[in-house]
Amino acid sequence: MRQKTVEEYIEIIYALEIRDGRAATGKIASEMKIKPSSATEMxxxxxxxxxxxxxxxxxxxxxxxxxxLALELRSKHKAIADFLEIIGVDRRVAERDACQMEHHVGRETMEKLERFVQFAGLSSYEPLWVENFRRYCETGQPGECNLCTRLDSKKHASRTASALLRRRK
Amino acid sequence: MRQKTVEEYIEIIYALEIRDGRAATGKIASEMKIKPSSATEMxxxxxxxxxxxxxxxxxxxxxxxxxxLALELRSKHKAIADFLEIIGVDRRVAERDACQMEHHVGRETMEKLERFVQFAGLSSYEPLWVENFRRYCETGQPGECNLCTRLDSKKHASRTASALLRRRK
DNA sequence: CCCTGGTTTTAGGTTTGCCTAAAACTTCAA
DNA sequence: TTGAAGTTTTAGGCAAACCTAAAACCAGGG
Structure with missing residues (x-):
C-alpha cells in the first residue's frame, strides 16, 4: 500500500471514531470519495x-x-496549516495544501516547522517581523521601520536569500 | 496519469535535455530508477x-x-528548498523534501512562499528575526534583544500562534 | 415475526505504472 | 561491410487501488 493512501484512511477513521465512536465503512467511503466496496478492501x-x-x-x-499514527498526522497537519496561515495563505487554502503536504514532509523539516510556528507565536517576536512581512506582501516595499535592522549592518545592502544562506555555512 | 508522475518525468527530461541536448530513454529510466521499457511507455x-x-x-x-511546466516546477522547487533552508533545515534534507512537496503546493501558497524567501533575503529584515529564530531553535529561549518587541505590546504576554492568527481576522 | 430499505461485503473488472524477457534497432570497430 | 555490444522497443504480466453489480446482512415498523 502507498504510505499516503494509508495515512489518508487513518486520518479519516480517527476523525470518525471520535465523532461516532466507530468508523462505519460507508462513512469512510464518502469522506474519501470512493465506493464502500473499496473501503472494505482497504x-x-x-x-x-x-x-x-x-x-x-x-x-x-x-x-x-x-x-x-493518527495523532502524529494531526500534529503535522496543524503545524503546516498554521505555518501557511502565518505567511498569509488563506485558511481554507492552507488546510487544503496541508492535507497534501503532511504526507511528504520528513521529521527534521517538521521539527523546524513546528519551531517556526512557536517562534511566530512568541509575543516578544511576533508583531514586528510578521507584520513587516505582511506589508511586504501587499506593497512589495521593505517598509520603513528600522528597529529591526541590525545595528552593525551596512545600510540597504541588498542581499539575496541565497547569499544569506551561503554566509551562514 | 497521476500529476506527480508526469511532473517527475518532465523535470528529469528537462535536466537531461539541457545537459545532453536530448533526453535518452535509458538516462530517463536510470534517473527515475525504473526500467527503460517503463520509460518508453510513459x-x-x-x-x-x-x-x-x-x-x-x-x-x-x-x-x-x-x-x-518544467520551468514552473523549477521555481517551485527552488522556493521551497530555499524556504526550508532559511528555517534551518539541512540543505540535503531540504532538497529531498522539496522534491516531494513541489507536487502538492497550490499557486497561492507558492506565491506566499516566494514572498517569504524574498523577504528573508532583504537586508533590512534578514538579520534579527532570522537570527533570533535560529537561537530559539537551539536554546528554546526567546532571546533577550528587545528591539524587535512591539513598543505598545504588554510585555511577555505569552500568546499562541493561533491567538495571533485569530486576532488578524 | 418477518420483510423491506439501507448498509456492507463479495466477485469480477479496469487503469496506472511498473516489471521481465525477447526482439528490433543502432553504432562502431575490425 | 558486417557483426557484436549496447540501447530501445514490444509483448505479456503483476500489484495497488479503484470500480460495478449482485449477494449477504441488519434493524425497525407493521
Missing part, C-alpha cells in the same frame, strides 16, 4: 498491518499503533 | 498529452508547453 489490509481492528458489518476502530 | 503517453516530442530510438525533447 480496511482488511489495514487490519493486516495492525493499524486497526475490523469486524465485518461493524466498522473499524484504530489500534494503539493506529492512534499513534 | 514517453508515449506524455507525447499524447502534448508535453514532449518523442521519436523512437531517438529520445524526447520537451514542447513549449512541456518546457513551461
Amino acid at each position: 480496511l482488511k489490509k489495514l487490519q493486516k498491518e495492525g493499524l486497526l481492528q475490523y469486524e465485518t458489518y461493524a466498522g473499524a476502530t484504530l489500534t494503539d499503533c493506529g492512534k499513534r | 514517453l508515449k503517453k506524455l507525447q499524447k498529452e502534448g508535453l514532449l516530442q518523442y521519436e523512437t530510438y531517438a529520445g524526447a525533447t520537451l514542447t513549449d508547453c512541456g518546457k513551461r
Whole structure:
C-alpha cells in the first residue's frame, strides 16, 4: 500500500471514531470519495498491518499503533496549516495544501516547522517581523521601520536569500 | 496519469535535455530508477498529452508547453528548498523534501512562499528575526534583544500562534 | 415475526505504472 | 561491410487501488 493512501484512511477513521465512536465503512467511503466496496478492501489490509481492528458489518476502530499514527498526522497537519496561515495563505487554502503536504514532509523539516510556528507565536517576536512581512506582501516595499535592522549592518545592502544562506555555512 | 508522475518525468527530461541536448530513454529510466521499457511507455503517453516530442530510438525533447511546466516546477522547487533552508533545515534534507512537496503546493501558497524567501533575503529584515529564530531553535529561549518587541505590546504576554492568527481576522 | 430499505461485503473488472524477457534497432570497430 | 555490444522497443504480466453489480446482512415498523 502507498504510505499516503494509508495515512489518508487513518486520518479519516480517527476523525470518525471520535465523532461516532466507530468508523462505519460507508462513512469512510464518502469522506474519501470512493465506493464502500473499496473501503472494505482497504480496511482488511489495514487490519493486516495492525493499524486497526475490523469486524465485518461493524466498522473499524484504530489500534494503539493506529492512534499513534493518527495523532502524529494531526500534529503535522496543524503545524503546516498554521505555518501557511502565518505567511498569509488563506485558511481554507492552507488546510487544503496541508492535507497534501503532511504526507511528504520528513521529521527534521517538521521539527523546524513546528519551531517556526512557536517562534511566530512568541509575543516578544511576533508583531514586528510578521507584520513587516505582511506589508511586504501587499506593497512589495521593505517598509520603513528600522528597529529591526541590525545595528552593525551596512545600510540597504541588498542581499539575496541565497547569499544569506551561503554566509551562514 | 497521476500529476506527480508526469511532473517527475518532465523535470528529469528537462535536466537531461539541457545537459545532453536530448533526453535518452535509458538516462530517463536510470534517473527515475525504473526500467527503460517503463520509460518508453510513459514517453508515449506524455507525447499524447502534448508535453514532449518523442521519436523512437531517438529520445524526447520537451514542447513549449512541456518546457513551461518544467520551468514552473523549477521555481517551485527552488522556493521551497530555499524556504526550508532559511528555517534551518539541512540543505540535503531540504532538497529531498522539496522534491516531494513541489507536487502538492497550490499557486497561492507558492506565491506566499516566494514572498517569504524574498523577504528573508532583504537586508533590512534578514538579520534579527532570522537570527533570533535560529537561537530559539537551539536554546528554546526567546532571546533577550528587545528591539524587535512591539513598543505598545504588554510585555511577555505569552500568546499562541493561533491567538495571533485569530486576532488578524 | 418477518420483510423491506439501507448498509456492507463479495466477485469480477479496469487503469496506472511498473516489471521481465525477447526482439528490433543502432553504432562502431575490425 | 558486417557483426557484436549496447540501447530501445514490444509483448505479456503483476500489484495497488479503484470500480460495478449482485449477494449477504441488519434493524425497525407493521
